[in-house]
Amino acid sequence: MKNSLETRLGIFFALALIAGVMLLEIAGGVERFKRGHRFHAQFKNVYELKAGDPVKMAGVQVGRVETLELTNQSVLVTFKLKPEVLVRTDTKAAIRFASMLGGQNFIALDFGTEKGLKAEPNTILTSVDQPDVNALLAKLDNVATGVENVTRSFSGDRIDNLLGPFTDFMKQNNTKLTAIFGNMQIISDNIASGRGTLGRIVKDDELYTTALGTVSNFQSTATEIQQAVAEARQMLRRSDGMVDNLNRILTNANEVVLQINSGKGTLGRLTRDERLYSESTTAMTNLREIFEKINRGQGSVGKLVNDESLFKNVKLTLQKVDKATEGLEDQGPISLMGTVLGSLF
Numbered sequence: 001m002k003n004s005l006e007t008r009l010g011i012f013f014a015l016a017l018i019a020g021v022m023l024l025e026i027a028g029g030v031e032r033f034k035r036g037h038r039f040h041a042q043f044k045n046v047y048e049l050k051a052g053d054p055v056k057m058a059g060v061q062v063g064r065v066e067t068l069e070l071t072n073q074s075v076l077v078t079f080k081l082k083p084e085v086l087v088r089t090d091t092k093a094a095i096r097f098a099s100m101l102g103g104q105n106f107i108a109l110d111f112g113t114e115k116g117l118k119a120e121p122n123t124i125l126t127s128v129d130q131p132d133v134n135a136l137l138a139k140l141d142n143v144a145t146g147v148e149n150v151t152r153s154f155s156g157d158r159i160d161n162l163l164g165p166f167t168d169f170m171k172q173n174n175t176k177l178t179a180i181f182g183n184m185q186i187i188s189d190n191i192a193s194g195r196g197t198l199g200r201i202v203k204d205d206e207l208y209t210t211a212l213g214t215v216s217n218f219q220s221t222a223t224e225i226q227q228a229v230a231e232a233r234q235m236l237r238r239s240d241g242m243v244d245n246l247n248r249i250l251t252n253a254n255e256v257v258l259q260i261n262s263g264k265g266t267l268g269r270l271t272r273d274e275r276l277y278s279e280s281t282t283a284m285t286n287l288r289e290i291f292e293k294i295n296r297g298q299g300s301v302g303k304l305v306n307d308e309s310l311f312k313n314v315k316l317t318l319q320k321v322d323k324a325t326e327g328l329e330d331q332g333p334i335s336l337m338g339t340v341l342g343s344l345f
Helices: 005-027 029-033 133-153 156-172 174-193 196-203 205-261 265-272 274-296 299-306 308-327 336-344
Strands: 037-043 054-057 060-071 074-081 092-097 105-109 124-128
Touching: 156 174, 174 196, 205 265, 274 299
Parallel strands: 037 124, 054 105, 092 124
Antiparallel strands: 037 074, 054 060, 060 074, 092 105
């Protein structure tokens, strides 16, 4: 290769072009020449976010920040995403920190929900503001100060001030406390040896047996009470059934009365039909007239009842029949009809 001016100029421009591409890649300028879709988000504080910082979704870089513009009490951040990235209308954007010690910040996008529709380019996405780290550090500083004050309260001077009155009380009442502990020891010895009321309660086996029998009696009584309660419940259930039967009977009786009042059925017609009442009254009147005629001897039945001669004739006829039957005892069946007819005529 000839070491000419053209060769050296070509090498220089090639190196300059490579250096420019590298600088653009580092600064994120190459993204401006790539295809993609731009979206926006508004934040109250961007926490030193700058152009060229990455935009990530689930930890994967999908674009870069292009511009940051101050608006009315907020910062409008414009970022460019790859064409294949799906952004929904309910996708949220938030500023995340690569580490708590500082470094590069980035914009984190979530996937949204299945209910969300596909967002069109230049859409302003919903943003989520992060808590101020400086405010959190200030609160931690206040907490540390409070903990320090608490630890100071347990220093030697404070402990002496707290325990001093208690120590003085123990010194002043040493004799009384000794006597109290001595009495407690005597009482415990008496109980252990079975002396006194508490000692007998603790040591007497007969008392234990009696108490156990009492408890057993209580258990038996409780069992009987439970059985009585169960029987009472059964009686209540039976009484409920009787009440239901009475209610049904009363309901049926009420229906019968309603039917009678409305003139339905035989009793209803007898009760409500005035024509039937009139006919019954007329029939009773006619029957009374017939009986009166019979008593007076009027008509065939009246004569038959009141005529004494007819009664005498019937009596004579019966006497003749009786005599005729007495004479038939020894006669044959052939002459039976002739004898009867002869006796009668």
